[in-house]
Amino acid sequence: SQTIHQWPAxxxxxxxxxLSLECTVEGTSNPNLYWYRQAAGRGLQLLFYSVxxxxxxxxxxxxxxxxxxxxxxxxxxxxxxxxxxxxFYLCAWSVGLTSYGxxxxxxxxxxxx
Amino acid sequence: xxxxxxxxPSLSVQEGxxxxxxxxxxxxxxxxxxxxxxxxxxxxxxxxxxxxxKDKNEDGRFTVFLNKSAKHLSLHIVPSQPGDSAVYFxxxxxxxxxxxxxxxxxxxxxxx
Numbered sequence: 322s323q324t325i326h327q328w329p330a331x332x333x334x335x336x337x338x339x340l341s342l343e344c345t346v347e348g349t350s351n352p353n354l355y356w357y358r359q360a361a362g363r364g365l366q367l368l369f370y371s372v373x374x375x376x377x378x379x380x381x382x383x384x385x386x387x388x389x390x391x392x393x394x395x396x397x398x399x400x401x402x403x404x405x406x407x408x409f410y411l412c413a414w415s416v417g418l419t420s421y422g423x424x425x426x427x428x429x430x431x432x433x434x
Numbered sequence: 435x436x437x438x439x440x441x442x443p444s445l446s447v448q449e450g451x452x453x454x455x456x457x458x459x460x461x462x463x464x465x466x467x468x469x470x471x472x473x474x475x476x477x478x479x480x481x482x483x484x485x486x487x488k489d490k491n492e493d494g495r496f497t498v499f500l501n502k503s504a505k506h507l508s509l510h511i512v513p514s515q516p517g518d519s520a521v522y523f524x525x526x527x528x529x530x531x532x533x534x535x536x537x538x539x540x541x542x543x544x545x546x
Contacts, residue, residue, distance in 0.1 A: 327477075363538065364523070364536055364537065364538035364539045365478070365523065365536045365539075367533065367536075370533065409475070411477050411478075413477070422466075422468045422470070422480055422483070422525060422527065422534055423480075423534060424480070425477030425478050425479070427476060427477050428475065428476060428477050430475060
């Protein structure tokens with residue numbers, strides 16, 4: 322069966338520090354991978370998506386970047402965090418587009434202080 | 435340009451009664467509509483979906499209705515239970531695009 326792992330679950334980082342969040346998928350090949358953010362009291366904002374190794378599309382220009390060094394690994398990074406980067410970050414995967422949509426990871430709560 | 439809209443940020447319903455969550459869309463090319471449920475500090479989980487060629491899909495206590503002429507869908511939960519308290523997201527997809535387009539979510543509160 323397919324599983325998605327996302328870590329860490331919570332993270333408190335000072336302003337100006339770097340960020341690296343990792344997401345891995347098991348049990349499937351060549352998944353579409355996504356990074357979402359949910360700011361406090363708001364909906365889901367698509368940040369990046371990838372349809373293959375090394376292929377990254379950015380939806381919202383900002384202080385973050387994403388990389389896909391392996392087929393089932395997706396990394397969200399920042400060189401210098403801003404206070405506005407605080408939020409709940411979610412990784413998700415899909416294979417093609419089915420009526421079941423995406424499967425999400427458990428999320429990372431990032432607080433920038 | 436919000437292609438998928440959930441106009442009610444929150445909804446409060448008595449336990450045992452029916453909960454009705456609404457969603458409107460603008461893009462007639464959408465061919466699948468999905469509902470996700472999200473608890474705090476967790477990822478959204480898939481709840482139920484409906485193809486654009488249908489007008490109703492039922493799964494236990496959950497029923498989704500699609501009115502294509504009005505570009506409107508709704509999720510009915512009956513009877514509502516305390517564990518149903520969560521944020522519900524409506525999402526839509528088009529076969530030509532592997533991305534889901536999300537509504538802003540509706541927070542459902544089930545009162546005992």
